[in-house]
Amino acid sequence: xxxxxxxxxxxxxxxxxxxxxxxxxxxxxxxxxxxxxxxxxxxxxxxxxxxxxxxxxxxxxxxxxxxxxxxxxxxxxxxxxxxxxxxxxxxxxxxxxxxxxxxxxxxxxxx
Amino acid sequence: xxxxxxxxxxxxxxxxxxxxxxxxxxxxxxxxxxxxxxxxxxxxxxxxxxxxxxxxxxxxxxxxxxxxxxxxxxxxxxxxxxxxxxxxxxxxxxxxxxxxxxxxxxxxxxxxxxxx
Numbered sequence: 001x002x003x004x005x006x007x008x009x010x011x012x013x014x015x016x017x018x019x020x021x022x023x024x025x026x027x028x029x030x031x032x033x034x035x036x037x038x039x040x041x042x043x044x045x046x047x048x049x050x051x052x053x054x055x056x057x058x059x060x061x062x063x064x065x066x067x068x069x070x071x072x073x074x075x076x077x078x079x080x081x082x083x084x085x086x087x088x089x090x091x092x093x094x095x096x097x098x099x100x101x102x103x104x105x106x107x108x109x110x111x
Numbered sequence: 112x113x114x115x116x117x118x119x120x121x122x123x124x125x126x127x128x129x130x131x132x133x134x135x136x137x138x139x140x141x142x143x144x145x146x147x148x149x150x151x152x153x154x155x156x157x158x159x160x161x162x163x164x165x166x167x168x169x170x171x172x173x174x175x176x177x178x179x180x181x182x183x184x185x186x187x188x189x190x191x192x193x194x195x196x197x198x199x200x201x202x203x204x205x206x207x208x209x210x211x212x213x214x215x216x217x218x219x220x221x222x223x224x225x226x227x
Binding site: 034041042043044045046049087097098099100101102103104 | 115117145147154155156157160202204205206208215216217218219220221223
């Protein structure tokens with residue numbers, strides 16, 4: 001599985017757009033990029049998944065450049081409740097595969 | 112969406128005792144489930160893959176005789192921490208793959224184990 005690198009932590013303020021970048025230089029051709037969110041003392045929750053270009057859902061957008069060696073999770077207008085750890089994962093598009101979590105990015109949203 | 116539950120949500124036990132944690136897929140079947148362990152301020156570490164009707168597959172460094180996994184039905188996997196010690200205190204999380212073909216897994220709420 002491709003290794004991922006993310007910033008350890010980020011701070012933001014309510015109402016701002018937050019962009020979290022993940023590096024995955026060794027991504028394979030059949031790998032997808034998936035982001036999970038984890039609140040303290042809870043299990044992770046799926047946010048978004050993409051293969052290339054841009055994906056948007058009701059929660060976030062995922063930007064993937066043509067070389068796919070990195071990706072950016074964009075959270076529009078964050079609120080205090082978006083304070084969480086965000087994990088970027090790279091792997092085949094098969095839900096039956098085990099997930100390998102990297103260190104994640106601890107986002108702190110301040111009032 | 113699919114829901115995965117865990118029971119108990121937290122447990123405190125004495126050193127040397129065994130603790131069983133249940134993971135259930137509530138509205139879907141899961142032939143495979145995964146067990147993770149998470150220490151404070153750290154990421155999730157995969158412990159084992161639970162397979163319905165067959166033996167679990169353990170990750171390197173995880174003692175299969177200490178962490179017993181039983182996947183007796185398509186909706187239930189159990190993790191038993193045998194002869195628990197304080198260093199086993201952690202947050203245990205299970206997950207089950209989704210059914211929609213995407214690389215999405217549904218995670219349980221986790222079980223906080225504290226061994227005194």
